Amino acid sequence: MRRIAIFTDDPGWHGKQLCRAFAERDCVAEYVSLTACRIQTAGIPLLHIPGFEQKLPDAVFVRGVPGGSLEEVVFYLDVLHALKLLGVPVYNDGHAIERSVDKAMTSFLLQNAGLPTPMTWVLRDRDEALTVAEQELAAGHYLISKPLFGSQGEGIRRIEKSTDLFWLTSSHGIYYLQRFVECDGEGYYDKRVFVINGKAVAAMRRRGISWLNNVARGATCEAIALSDEVAELAVRAVAVLKMDYAGVDIIRQRDGSLSVIEVNSVPAWKGLQSVCGVDIAACLVQDLLERHVGQSA
CATH class of the missing domain: 3.40.50.20 (Rossmann fold)
Known part of the structure; x- marks a missing residue:
């Protein structure tokens, strides 16, 4: 055994x-x-x-x-x-974990591969970070300040006005700033797509009580029909980061285009499974055993 x-x-x-x-x-x-x-x-x-x-x-x-x-x-x-x-x-293996746990590298790899992802700045100098933030605010864009390493919405702030710059936070001296993406329709929501071995196996809509759509922050889960467009983008994002499986967060922007917000190499799926009717754990175990251990069904 x-x-x-x-x-x-x-x-x-x-x-x-x-x-x-x-x-x-x-x-x-x-x-x-x-x-x-x-x-x-x-x-x-x-x-x-x-x-x-x-x-x-x-x-x-x-x-x-x-x-x-x-x-x-x-x-x-x-x-x-x-x-x-x-x-x-x-x-997932160590290299996949490295590529996704580091938000700077995730953003770089997605952009380098030509996948739609929010405009992002990662830099060391606080004065330069403040300049970027001031320019974005002057152009009418909100910003998100994130810790370089983190999950479930911890340590994330939205910068909406100049006084918010006092709250500009660094992650051990590194500033990660990302243009805030407004979703289409009313309220705040995104789509979480679960990809296993190059296939989108399940998806849901996460509707936040605020601009944060994390289930750990009170977002509700809703079943959705997964379109080919969204599924293909999620699969491409996981392929770029070379993962066995991942949870991909995607937003449809107000102009109708899609944007990859995050790719999680250690995603939770309790909320997703509650609305999708797919046994995620069974799918993950089957993929691991059949592709990597050589145990067929």
């Missing part, structure tokens, strides 16, 4: 869903914290994964990467990279 490691510090509902889906495929899944792993070049195996001392896992599902100092985050990614080098399938 194959043994799978699920990297997470907070298994919760998603962990239970994954364990159930793995069990249905005759696999045993165990939770492991990346904080408890270690690299050890003094012996065999070169990696110490708690619970897998005698034999490394048959595959790893990355459900969460802890925050921390730069050194800590680099170490967690080192563990993911090392596992893959040792022949253990990692889903």
Whole structure:
């Protein structure tokens, strides 16, 4: 029986869903914290994964990467990279995590590939950041200030007027500024598209109680019919970032065009599953086992 490691510090509902889906495929899944792993070049195996001392896992599902100092985050990614080098399938792998957890690189890669994404500035100098913000406000554009690393809407501010510049926040000295995108229609909403192995398998509309559309911030989930246009854009975004699976946030702007707001390599799906009727965990586990472990249905 194959043994799978699920990297997470907070298994919760998603962990239970994954364990159930793995069990249905005759696999045993165990939770492991990346904080408890270690690299050890003094012996065999070169990696110490708690619970897998005698034999490394048959595959790893990355459900969460802890925050921390730069050194800590680099170490967690080192563990993911090392596992893959040792022949253990990692889903999503370290490179995919790196490309998406860093909002600057995500914006760069999407724009470089010609995909529609909001105008963004990432810079070190505060005076230059203030100049960018003042110019955007003078041109009639709101701005979003985001931490370079973060999720679920934490640390995000909207800059609407000059006095808001006092709240211009940096992420350890780096300023990430993005032009605020007004969606078409009334209120605030975007579309979350879940992509697995190059296919859009489910989607929903997230309607926020404010300009933030995160479910963790009170947004409601609504079922939608996924258009070919939206599905194709989501799939292209995931392909650019070279991910096995991802949650892609897309907004239709007031001029009718689409824009990719974010690509999440460790997306939650509890809200999505509540309205789409798709067993997301089963789809993820099937893709991991069939493509990377060689276990067919």
